[in-house]
Amino acid sequence: MADVMTLSGIRKAYGGGRSPRVEVLHGIDLALAEGEFAALTGPSGSGKSTLLNIMGLLEAPTSGTLVIAGQSTAGSDDALRTALRSRYLGFIFQFHHLLAAFSALENVMMPVHAAHGRVTRADRQRALALLERVGLSAHAHKSPLQLSGGQQQRVAIVRALMARPRLVLADEPTGNLDTQSAQEAFALMREINASDGVTFLIVTHDPRLADTCDRQIRLVDGQLVASPDTGVNASPPA
Amino acid sequence: MPFEWTVALRLLREGRFQTLLILGGVTIGVAVVVYITALVNGLQANIIDKTLSTQAHVVLKPQEDENRRLVQAPGVVMAEVEKRTQRENTIDNWQSRMAAARAVPGVRSAAAMASGPGFAEKGGVRKSVALMGVELADYLKVVRLDDKLLSGRLRLPSGAVMVGSELARELGLSVGDRLRLVGATGRTESYLISAVLDFGLKDLNRRWVLLPLRSAQTLLGYQLDITEIYLQVNDLFQAERMAPLLAARTGLMADSWQVTNAQLVTALRSQSASTLMIKTFVSLAVALGIASVMVVSVVQKRREIGILRAMGTPARRILRIFLIQGGLVGLVGSVFGSALGSAIAILFTRLVLDDRGQPMFPISVTPALLATTSLLALLVGVLAALVPALNAARLDPVEAIRG
Ligand SMILES: Nc1ncnc2c1ncn2[C@@H]1O[C@H](COP(=O)(O)OP(=O)(O)OP(=O)(O)O)[C@@H](O)[C@H]1O
Numbered sequence: 001m002a003d004v005m006t007l008s009g010i011r012k013a014y015g016g017g018r019s020p021r022v023e024v025l026h027g028i029d030l031a032l033a034e035g036e037f038a039a040l041t042g043p044s045g046s047g048k049s050t051l052l053n054i055m056g057l058l059e060a061p062t063s064g065t066l067v068i069a070g071q072s073t074a075g076s077d078d079a080l081r082t083a084l085r086s087r088y089l090g091f092i093f094q095f096h097h098l099l100a101a102f103s104a105l106e107n108v109m110m111p112v113h114a115a116h117g118r119v120t121r122a123d124r125q126r127a128l129a130l131l132e133r134v135g136l137s138a139h140a141h142k143s144p145l146q147l148s149g150g151q152q153q154r155v156a157i158v159r160a161l162m163a164r165p166r167l168v169l170a171d172e173p174t175g176n177l178d179t180q181s182a183q184e185a186f187a188l189m190r191e192i193n194a195s196d197g198v199t200f201l202i203v204t205h206d207p208r209l210a211d212t213c214d215r216q217i218r219l220v221d222g223q224l225v226a227s228p229d230t231g232v233n234a235s236p237p238a
Numbered sequence: 239m240p241f242e243w244t245v246a247l248r249l250l251r252e253g254r255f256q257t258l259l260i261l262g263g264v265t266i267g268v269a270v271v272v273y274i275t276a277l278v279n280g281l282q283a284n285i286i287d288k289t290l291s292t293q294a295h296v297v298l299k300p301q302e303d304e305n306r307r308l309v310q311a312p313g314v315v316m317a318e319v320e321k322r323t324q325r326e327n328t329i330d331n332w333q334s335r336m337a338a339a340r341a342v343p344g345v346r347s348a349a350a351m352a353s354g355p356g357f358a359e360k361g362g363v364r365k366s367v368a369l370m371g372v373e374l375a376d377y378l379k380v381v382r383l384d385d386k387l388l389s390g391r392l393r394l395p396s397g398a399v400m401v402g403s404e405l406a407r408e409l410g411l412s413v414g415d416r417l418r419l420v421g422a423t424g425r426t427e428s429y430l431i432s433a434v435l436d437f438g439l440k441d442l443n444r445r446w447v448l449l450p451l452r453s454a455q456t457l458l459g460y461q462l463d464i465t466e467i468y469l470q471v472n473d474l475f476q477a478e479r480m481a482p483l484l485a486a487r488t489g490l491m492a493d494s495w496q497v498t499n500a501q502l503v504t505a506l507r508s509q510s511a512s513t514l515m516i517k518t519f520v521s522l523a524v525a526l527g528i529a530s531v532m533v534v535s536v537v538q539k540r541r542e543i544g545i546l547r548a549m550g551t552p553a554r555r556i557l558r559i560f561l562i563q564g565g566l567v568g569l570v571g572s573v574f575g576s577a578l579g580s581a582i583a584i585l586f587t588r589l590v591l592d593d594r595g596q597p598m599f600p601i602s603v604t605p606a607l608l609a610t611t612s613l614l615a616l617l618v619g620v621l622a623a624l625v626p627a628l629n630a631a632r633l634d635p636v637e638a639i640r641g
């Protein structure tokens with residue numbers, strides 16, 4: 001199967017100049033195959049969020065190359081990175097990061113609205129269908145502030161799917177949820193992965209949830225290490 | 239609704255307090271600009287109107303060197319001083335010159351004037367006056383008299399005169415009385431007073447005597463000549479610019495009201511300049527107010543902006559969101575400000591009255607004034623939002639989301 005994303009030799013250093021230079025990622029090689037459901041684990045401060053932000057084109061690596069759906073991102077400017085982001089990628093954050101000034105439905109439509117400047121009737125239908133799928137039809141017109149944490153995260157999950165991304169990057173999507181809600185959210189992502197073939201990379205600290213994934217990628221001190229069921233970093237299970 | 243507009247409006251609504259703060263600032267600024275402009279425009283229009291109601295926009299007079307005519311013969315240039323019987327410089331052949339003046343585009347009306355010094359006598363009292371011979375119908379098209387009539391009627395048949403209120407008082411005259419006028423030629427004639435007028439200035443009320451053109455010509459010894467042609471033009475601010483052309487077409491000297499009232503014009507200009515300065519500073523203050531509140535609100539909205547960027551919002555759309563916000567508060571504030579400014583202006587005309595209980599002068603809140611002010615506010619809003627908007631567009635989404 002083709003790779004959705006390939007990273008090679010990704011390094012990231014912060015500081016330099018007056019503050020001391022700290023390298024956070026020390027040359028990451030990683031490929032994510034189409035349809036994978038992978039967990040990214042590792043101790044706090046190991047660079048998981050940094051790696052995810054680089055993969056999400058929110059941050060540029062200090063060196064190394066990143067290829068999205070066959071397209072190299074070398075030398076891309078902000079406009080191109082934004083375009084690639086809205087075309088191929090979806091995000092889920094630890095804190096749901098829904099916008100309080102918009103209803104749940106509007107939040108879900110946001111990725112399409114932001115990229116195209118307007119939403120069509122079909123977009124609206126799709127957003128409503130997504131909300132229905134996560135059992136939130138009745139809450140479509142409520143403000144996120146009126147929803148529970150689990151409901152908010154479900155809205156955030158379908159928002160990440162709105163623009164039909166190839167890869168969803170989730171940074172501790174369940175970190176802020178109780179066990180029950182966390183399991184439900186995970187199950188939801190799993191189900192979407194199975195039915196729509198969307199690739200997921202999920203950062204989690206919960207080993208039980210990580211165990212439910214097809215593949216575990218482990219990051220320690222800015223380097224990928226061998227993990228029990230995958231062998232060393234890059235290759236996905238056969 | 240386009241994405242940028244939706245987000246701009248929602249964020250404005252969400253930041254209610256800041257939005258109200260900016261709107262208040264813009265409202266006050268616009269109100270000040272509207273009120274001051276209306277006040278000064280009204281004041282100036284009133285002063286100009288009062289000044290010009292007894293004056294022509296352009297006065298055509300004989301050339302100062304009319305008496306000296308250059309006769310050019312081949313090889314010889316000689317000056318011949320033409321003998322004239324009158325002491326005053328006069329305009330001959332004035333009908334054709336007046337027709338030429340009337341034909342100049344922008345000229346609305348013209349009136350002949352035969353004026354000169356004379357005396358008014360009554361019961362042995364003699365007063366020095368200015369005899370002003372006019373064709374009343376023409377004259378009324380150039381100056382306004384109907385609002386100056388104290389008694390009698392605006393009529394000037396042969397043998398009638400209209401006098402100023404001071405002269406009437408000094409000589410104890412009223413409408414229907416007779417007075418004797420003595421011209422430069424020494425001729426004396428008796429006239430019936432048809433009207434007493436208040437020209438608005440004591441000196442004019444003491445000296446001006448309006449009489450039929452023919453009578454003045456006879457009393458002053460001008461024969462068929464006159465001394466001035468009074469013109470009214472369509473756009474009074476064009477008078478000065480039209481003067482050279484009028485002079486060239488008529489072979490006379492043309493004095494515009496701006497030249498005649500140079501001091502007044504200078505005063506009005508400096509007044510306009512100071513209002514412009516006030517308006518500029520108010521606009522600047524409003525711009526700084528908008529900018530400073532928006533800089534803060536961009537900082538406060540960092541998280542939202544970061545999320546929007548992560549969701550695939552291009553930087554240019556973020557820029558537009560905040561420019562739209564600036565323009566919107568400018569425009570909405572200008573609506574409130576226009577209403578407030580107009581209200582103050584109207585209140586002013588109601589409260590500040592002259593001794594006759596009339597408004598001192600009309601304050602003119604015109605649609606054009608409101609339109610230009612709104613446009614200005616829109617511009618100020620967008621420009622003020624530029625720096626905050628650029629800040630927002632340059633924001634690093636990662637920093638915003640990590641925070
Ligand atoms: N902007 C920055 N400037 C300097 N150092 C940074 C910056 N961002 C992250 N770091 C450092 O990089 C390292 C990795 O951070 P990162 O957030 O990627 O870790 P993480 O694996 O996501 O941790 P956690 O599990 O706690 O979320 C940390 O030591 C952090 O202090």
Ligand SMILES: [Mg+2]
Pocket residue numbers: 048049050171
């Ligand atoms: Mg992290």
